Amino acid sequence: MTALRVQGLRSGYGKVPILAGVDLLVAGGEVVAVVGPNGSGKSTLLKTICGLIRPYSGQILFDGRDMAGRPSYHIARAGISYVPEGGRLFPNMTVRENLLMGAFATPANLKSGLLEEIYTLFPILQRRGRQYAATLSGGEKQMLAISRGLVSSPKILMLDEPSLGIAPKLVEEIYDRLHALKAKGLTVLLVEQNTNFALELADRAYVLENGRIVLEGSGQDVAANPEIKRHFLGL
Amino acid sequence: MIVNILQSVADGALMGCVYALIALGLSLIFGVLNIVNFAHGDFVMLSMYLTFWASTYLSLDAVFTPLITIPLLFGLGVLIYYSIIQKTLRERFVVQVAVTVGLMTFLRAFAQLVWEARPRALKFSIIQGNFPLGPFTVLLSRLISASLSIVAVVAVAMFLKYSWLGRSIRAASDDADAASLMGVNIRWTYAFAFAMGSALTALAGGLLMTFQQVDPTMGLRFGLLSWCILALSGLGSISGLLISGVIVGVAEALTVAYWEPRARSLIVYLIFVVILWLRPRGLFGRK
Ligand SMILES: Nc1ncnc2c1ncn2[C@@H]1O[C@H](COP(=O)(O)OP(=O)(O)OP(=O)(O)O)[C@@H](O)[C@H]1O
Numbered sequence: 001m002t003a004l005r006v007q008g009l010r011s012g013y014g015k016v017p018i019l020a021g022v023d024l025l026v027a028g029g030e031v032v033a034v035v036g037p038n039g040s041g042k043s044t045l046l047k048t049i050c051g052l053i054r055p056y057s058g059q060i061l062f063d064g065r066d067m068a069g070r071p072s073y074h075i076a077r078a079g080i081s082y083v084p085e086g087g088r089l090f091p092n093m094t095v096r097e098n099l100l101m102g103a104f105a106t107p108a109n110l111k112s113g114l115l116e117e118i119y120t121l122f123p124i125l126q127r128r129g130r131q132y133a134a135t136l137s138g139g140e141k142q143m144l145a146i147s148r149g150l151v152s153s154p155k156i157l158m159l160d161e162p163s164l165g166i167a168p169k170l171v172e173e174i175y176d177r178l179h180a181l182k183a184k185g186l187t188v189l190l191v192e193q194n195t196n197f198a199l200e201l202a203d204r205a206y207v208l209e210n211g212r213i214v215l216e217g218s219g220q221d222v223a224a225n226p227e228i229k230r231h232f233l234g235l
Numbered sequence: 236m237i238v239n240i241l242q243s244v245a246d247g248a249l250m251g252c253v254y255a256l257i258a259l260g261l262s263l264i265f266g267v268l269n270i271v272n273f274a275h276g277d278f279v280m281l282s283m284y285l286t287f288w289a290s291t292y293l294s295l296d297a298v299f300t301p302l303i304t305i306p307l308l309f310g311l312g313v314l315i316y317y318s319i320i321q322k323t324l325r326e327r328f329v330v331q332v333a334v335t336v337g338l339m340t341f342l343r344a345f346a347q348l349v350w351e352a353r354p355r356a357l358k359f360s361i362i363q364g365n366f367p368l369g370p371f372t373v374l375l376s377r378l379i380s381a382s383l384s385i386v387a388v389v390a391v392a393m394f395l396k397y398s399w400l401g402r403s404i405r406a407a408s409d410d411a412d413a414a415s416l417m418g419v420n421i422r423w424t425y426a427f428a429f430a431m432g433s434a435l436t437a438l439a440g441g442l443l444m445t446f447q448q449v450d451p452t453m454g455l456r457f458g459l460l461s462w463c464i465l466a467l468s469g470l471g472s473i474s475g476l477l478i479s480g481v482i483v484g485v486a487e488a489l490t491v492a493y494w495e496p497r498a499r500s501l502i503v504y505l506i507f508v509v510i511l512w513l514r515p516r517g518l519f520g521r522k
């Protein structure tokens with residue numbers, strides 16, 4: 001079953017085009033990674049899918065409906081959850097309030113014990129519950145951002161560089177939890193510069209360069225591709 | 236002497252609570268939409284006239300007129316938001332200023348057209364009158380106005396803190412894009428915050444009318460007062476807003492009693508400038 005199908009997606013900032021026709025597919029229960037060098041358009045791709053940027057043309061088919069050009073709150077309510085680069089938490093709200101905001105469109109989730117489930121995933125968030133999000137450490141912020149994206153029990157979770165600016169040990173911890181979520185059947189579209197971790201997690205991967213998909217394959221295939229190694233892993 | 240000073244301080248403090256209510260409306264609009272609304276004081280002026288109108292033509296006591304004027308101002312807020320404010324949100328700062336200054340001028344001209352330049356006052360309100368308290372005189376209308384203002388300010392604070400809608404308003408104020416990713420309809424939320432900020436002036440205007448008169452140029456004074464209180468308190472602290480309201484109210488009352496009634500806006504403006512100079516984030520503000 002296809003969860004998300006992106007076809008011929010072109011978008012950019014104002015008149016500056018970034019994505020030059022991207023095709024991409026995420027099946028239900030699959031983890032798909034998009035890797036590529038700085039400025040290749042990875043964040044732009046996710047921002048366009050979630051509606052923060054309007055595409056110039058192309059289709060974003062989700063559950064059989066075209067989401068292209070719809071407002072972001074609409075897309076969020078349809079079940080696409082986007083965890084932005086850097087987290088974009090609500091700094092003047094507490095950790096708990098940030099999580100409650102995650103369930104803004106799905107308040108019933110709060111009664112069904114989803115919050116407790118998230119606390120078992122990231123226990124630190126429960127201890128920090130009353131603390132303002134602005135005062136969290138970088139790693140805690142990322143954990144909160146991911147958790148906030150999960151409280152709506154989305155049909156697909158889109159992660160933008162979950163390892164950015166975080167100590168290696170915490171990156172390991174976060175990816176460990178992502179593996180656990182994958183095992184539970186969560187559908188994920190992941191964008192990363194940290195290719196090692198991303199490609200190990202992903203079922204399939206795309207390589208984005210200059211706004212175009214230049215390679216696609218299984219996580220291992222892409223990781224083993226000599227071109228890619230030279231490009232991104234500096235080997 | 237001491238008794239007189241304390242009397243002025245107490246009068247000013249009660250007045251300051253109503254000012255804090257006005258400033259709360261402005262703080263909502265500024266904090267959430269990030270727009271500098273120069274017309275806020277003229278919403279208060281308009282509310283006072285509407286109170287006058289409702290109590291004169293509908294024979295409603297000023298204490299009850301907010302039941303009519305609050306929905307009216309809320310509706311007006313929604314209308315103004317969708318007709319002019321929304322279009323300016325993405326514009327440069329000068330454009331926003333031009334638009335809200337234009338709105339201010341329009342409201343004043345409208346009031347002059349409808350109610351003429353004559354000041355209007357209520358003939359009667361059930362909360363007029365006063366009673367002695369030791370050596371002091373307590374004006375019942377001011378006491379009740381201050382109490383209702385505090386209740387309203389606290390109620391709004393609780394709404395913002397604990398309700399589902401209030402939380403989404405704070406989220407939109409922190410990061411509108413991130414809030415929209417949670418499924419919050421930002422345009423709608425902005426409209427609500429603007430309308431709610433406007434509706435608060437309806438309550439304040441009604442309360443003010445129980446002990447003072449209104450004229451079409453008053454808006455400027457209330458606008459200045461609320462900007463001064465907001466600058467003093469900073470964004471995000473409700474108790475700070477109340478305290479700042481009281482400080483400004485007391486400063487104003489002392490100026491009127493011991494120097495010159497016409498100098499009161501001067502003093503308020505001085506506080507405003509000094510606080511912006513010394514502490515641009517206010518005394519109680521976040522960040
Ligand atoms: N708000 C913006 N306005 C204009 N141009 C932008 C904006 N954001 C990004 N860009 C440009 O778009 C291009 C792609 O940026 P994008 O953020 O999608 O890259 P990325 O692949 O996510 O890079 P990184 O790995 O550094 O996060 C870059 O050239 C960038 O300068």
Ligand SMILES: [Mg+2]
Pocket residue numbers: 042043044085160161
């Ligand atoms: Mg990026």
